[in-house]
């Protein structure tokens with residue numbers, strides 16, 4: 201990745217490790233959308249029964265997540281669990297397996313399980329054709345008991361697969377939020393991020409989403425693409441703003457091992473690239489704030505006056521997530537679990553084939569996971585709430601854990617303060633990042649990982 205067209209390099213605002221002489225802290229270390237990361241999960245032996253895991257959990261307000269591991273292309277920056285295309289019969293076989301899993305999991309949850317939110321993610325859920333999406337909704341409603349007509353339902357889509365008939369099914373079945381992965385409105389940048397698409401097709405897809413009448417449109421954009429300038433970034437932002445999206449997510453580009461861009465060896469000039477991304481982040485943030493958006497987190501912006509819609513990149517600090525599908529995680533208060541994880545396409549194909557071949561009884565036990573200790577629960581709570589622009593209420597933390605974050609994380613919080621990442625003007629009783637702290641969210645998060653999770657992630661052999 202090079203920043204040859206973006207002018208001079210500035211590290212202004214980049215935190216240091218103290219005293220002004222230490223090396224700058226890298227701002228883009230890792231996107232902590234869930235803690236602990238799946239690379240810290242390990243095979244569970246013996247495999248615990250879901251019935252036991254869920255027996256004592258509160259179940260009156262669960263989140264349901266259905267994972268569809270198919271995309272029509274593999275974007276160069278993507279390390280999500282997904283495969284390109286599906287040979288004849290695979291989507292049907294996958295939905296068959298989802299049905300078996302849903303029946304088994306629903307039974308294991310027992311009486312009284314209620315879902316307060318639902319989401320279809322991936323991959324690309326709209327890779328499924330209209331009739332297949334009906335089946336997916338039926339799995340959520342009839343087998344899991346989620347009332348999609350009454351709870352927020354968020355769905356991810358790509359421009360090419362957001363066809364009118366598929367969107368009509370989703371709107372009719374209760375989708376309240378449609379998130380479209382656009383990444384860039386500049387064709388050359390889309391090619392550069394290894395996601396070839398034409399702007400005209402993206403605009404047409406956005407028109408179809410608006411015509412479908414789904415209340416909340418989210419547009420994902422990426423900054424830090426090779427050749428992207430502040431001008432071209434502004435053009436993408438303005439093209440997105442022309443659709444008055446209720447939400448915008450601005451993602452820094454990452455080059456990850458085993459992804460298309462990673463294989464190209466595109467990460468030259470890390471410091472320059474960091475500076476480019478910070479510059480584009482700041483200009484994008486300022487532009488959206490000027491245009492009537494509020495910042496929810498480093499990545500998320502919401503049009504002022506739009507109510508929360510369940511699309512936040514922070515689900516809840518308390519637990520209760522039921523994931524179905526071979527890439528989905530599930531959370532109880534004591535264990536986070538899923539199936540095996542991979543990034544390499546051949547490995548992913550193997551895991552999907554394995555998933556589709558499982559009998560119903562096999563879904564009654566968790567397979568890969570990580571226990572949530574009291575220390576991990578504290579870290580997760582702090583991490584997920586302090587990365588929100590509004591910050592964390594210390595009283596809420598104290599009520600949950602009986603301790604104060606300053607007692608539990610004195611060294612980490614002192615470092616953040618020293619770097620100017622904590623807001624000294626936050627309201628009393630609120631722990632909040634400063635604008636620069638928020639800009640460095642992807643450095644703040646990893647510093648709150650426990651030594652055990654850090655070691656497990658480091659020992660994980662990526663496949």
Ligand code: SF4
Pocket residue numbers: 270271272273274275278279280282322323324358381
């Ligand atoms: S970014 Fe989205 S559309 Fe692209 S490969 Fe990843 S999951 Fe699929």
